[in-house]
Amino acid sequence: MSQLSLKRLEKSFNEARIIKGIDLDVSEGEFVVFVGPSGCGKSTLLRMIAGLEDVTAGEIEIGGKTVNDLPPVQRGIAMVFQSYALYPHMSVYENIAFPLRVEKLPQAEVDARVGAAAKVLQLESRLQHRPGQLSGGQRQRVAIGRAIVRQPKIFLFDEPLSNLDAALRSEMRIELMELHKRLGSTMIYVTHDQVEAMTMADKIVVLDAGTIAQVGSPLDLYHRPDNLFVAGFIGSPKMNFINGRVKSADGTTVTIDLGSLGTIALPRAITEVAGQDVTLGIRPEHMRLDDGGFVIETTPNIVEQLGIHTITYSTLSSGEPFIGLFEGNPDLVESKSVRMGFALEQAHLFDARGLAVY
Amino acid sequence: MTSTRSATLFAFALLAPALIYILTIVAYPLFDTIVLSFTNASLRQEYDFVGWANYQRIFTAGNFTEVIIRTFVWTFFSVSMKMIIGMCGAVLLNAAIPGQTLFRILTMPPWIVPMAIGIYMWAWMYNGQFGMISGLLENMGLTSGPIAFLAYGHTAFWATIVTDVWIGVPMVTIYFLAAMQSIPRDLYEAAWTDGAGRFYRFRRITMPLMVPAIITMSLLSLIATFNSFDIIWILTQGGPSGSTTTMIIDTYKTAMGSRKYGEGAARAVVISIFVIIFCITYFRAVRKLQQGEAK
Incomplete structure (x- = not known):
């Protein structure tokens, strides 16, 4: 059974149709990348899955349950934002612990979960620092840490590496892939960078103007593009x-x-x-x-x-x-x-x- | 002439217009007031140097200490209410509600209306015979007869505060609203994704991130309110029986009412000392906040 199903999903902002009837199944443990040019609706689609945007039509199912009307916290997802969305006035510890504080978990449990996340992300020595004192890569790790401690069914990443320089981006890319292997969780990742898509994904979803142009493995898309759009989008320099x-x-x-x-x-x-x-x-x-x-x-x-x-x-x-x-x-x-x-x-x-x- | 010296002279030449302006408009009157505060200047043409006599008199004779305390109490309540109402207003105006733009526009009149007109409007509302507030309270059965709010010490004191708050709230609201809108939306979305409710988000995200704006606005408002003259003067002229006489009103009455320029200047110097302390606190706070941001 698929862990996430999108059924005839649509989204309109006033008259503008942004997502035009998307059907997609994501299996447990898959690393799925939404890729497409700017304005194709990939971030909107991710935000709909997260519960940050209302659904105009269609259904979102997570674990076999329709979640259209559920708030984000009840969907079993955790999201990492493009800007990292770290709280500048809180320490790294408090940033990572934020979702646990909301849940009012006992301090011992908070300590244990934050400690485990910090260990995985090599942030142990940085827990008392503020986000402003960290490098871009470390901030990214804190944002991931905040997602990890919630132990979600699905991780959602909205262009998480786009604010990093090229060298750090490729370093973080590898770290994310290792993290995926270690956690074995389902991850949905939005990017406009086809290198990220090709290197990280089990399955790539190419979006074009609110519709799915093709779904497949990276090599499928490279060797057997279904259409001119995918053929032109996947590959650099382009076909x-x-x-x-x-x-x-x-x-x-x-x-x-x-x-x-x-x-x-x-x-x-x-x-x-x-x-x-x-x-x-x-x-x-x-x-x-x-x-x-x-x-x-x-x-x-x-x-x-x-x-x-x-x-x-x-x-x-x-x-x-x-x-x-x-x-x-x-x-x-x-x-x-x-x-x-x-x-x-x-x-x-x-x-x-x-x-x-x- | 060395090149360093020539560069220094050039720098002073560039600064000259600003320096001349400040010396003429700020430094000279301040210096003159300080000099005057050590004299017995009055309407007479000549006056004598009297040393610390004016300062001794204002702190020993009369009720200057009482005026200082009243000024601080008046300022404290006025600034506190402006901050609290301004914050509530900013929260409401920042909420995604229909007609948001209209509400934002409606916040502005107290600030846009010429201050004297606004104050006279309040004077009419406080009027016992024709005033709206008294009539309203009477109609609602909360009072048994007309109340002339400005005719009694304790009501006049609060009436002047309410008017000062009414005039001052729009600026505080707009400032807080701007500060609130500068908080990235992502932070709220991240918190919401993590299950944080509206109040939790306000308490753990909005308020801590608003601290610099609250400190800055409180200190600026403190300086402005401490020196507030026109509201009290138009409404009560410091009365009844001195119950709304703050330091600035007291100084004006002494200098311009009693024509005791020397003593009035001494009172003005005391006000300046307080304001200078507030300003130093403000600049220190701003520097500290900037250092905090830079970290």
Whole structure:
């Protein structure tokens, strides 16, 4: 049985529909990441689960019980806020103990739970400090500590790492993953950072304008995106898209006219796309500098040398931007023509509605 | 001329307009008042230096000590009521209630209406024959006849406080409201998620985070209320029988009523000493609060 179920969930602010009928099941112990661009409704969805936003329509079930009308504290959730939401006038101890004080637990119990959380989060030496005296990472840990002591069924994280610098973010990312392993709790995590989503999630929920664009494991989403939105959103640099028209689709091969780039034949057991405008997708990291597969000749406008990678930014003769990512430091210079190719099995195909054709 | 000296001169040149302004408007009158307080200045053209005589007189003859105590009592009740009502008002105006903007606008009239008009309005309301308050109490059967609030010492004392509170509350409310709104919403949401009710959130989050605003406003209000002149003067002129005579009224009466400028100046100097103590307390508190924030 799923621990959290969202059924036809909707949310409107006046006339604006923010969440447009979401169905989702989350199993116990899963690490689920809601990812999507700004304004897609991911934080609103999390706040609805937390009980901080009313539900316009649909149902939220936690542990098989509808919780739409229950206050947050009765839902068995704990939330970590983007801003950490630490009480600046209280010590770290009191911040972590806050939910326990609300519950009026005996002091010995408070001491035991705060002590255990502080040990897990390596905050033991900081318990008497104020939040203002802590680093960003430590503040984040205090916020997590406040969630841990409540022993919730579900942890909710609202972009918890977005206020940290890049180095600390990757450090905290690992700490959160370790914490998830140690506690084994269900965690729902909102982020707009696809690296966080890809590295942390058991299951990613990609949101687009209040609807679910795709749900799946990180590698599912990377290798088999359901649509153009997910294909463009997952992966960095983003997938290249080339517009074309299907010349023929005989049930084994789809032949696509890519204009000045030539014609490409992809193995696809489909006939319905014949004559349609389609989009060919190819990830920058799947481009090779040898002549294998389908070859594109292009002139990079910009070449970025990152040591481990080299990235070229070009514009195709059709006007579409085209990015190539190559291992190491190949001899690539700006304004000098280069031939790059990709294996046909690495190509993605999307029909006129933007849906993937496999 | 060395470059350091030239830089210092340049700095003084830049400060000169402000310095001249302060010396002319603040420092000179203050100095002159102190000098005057050691003289027997009156309407006569000449006056003599009398040493500490004025100070000895005000503390030995008459009821100056009583006036000081009355001033502190008057100020204490007025400031306390402003703080309590201002805080309650801010809480209500901060609550998500329909018509919130209208209520916020309705808070302002006592502050916007010219002070003299507001005070005269209260003088009419306190009137025994035509006053609204007396009539209302009589109609409700709470009093047996008309009460002229400003005609009796104890009622006049509280009447002047109520008027001062009425005029002072809007600023306190708006200040507290601004301070309340600067508390991040996330803190309340986090507390609510943890099960904290409205009163618990107010007690453990709002109040502690409002302490800097409460201290600042209390001290500013203390200084302003301690020096409050127009309300008492228009309502009672310090009467009846001196029951609403505070230090500032007493000073005015001595200097301008009895034309004892030297003695009036001595009383003014005593007021200044108290106000300076309040100001030092205020600046120390502000510095301490800033240091606390910086931690």
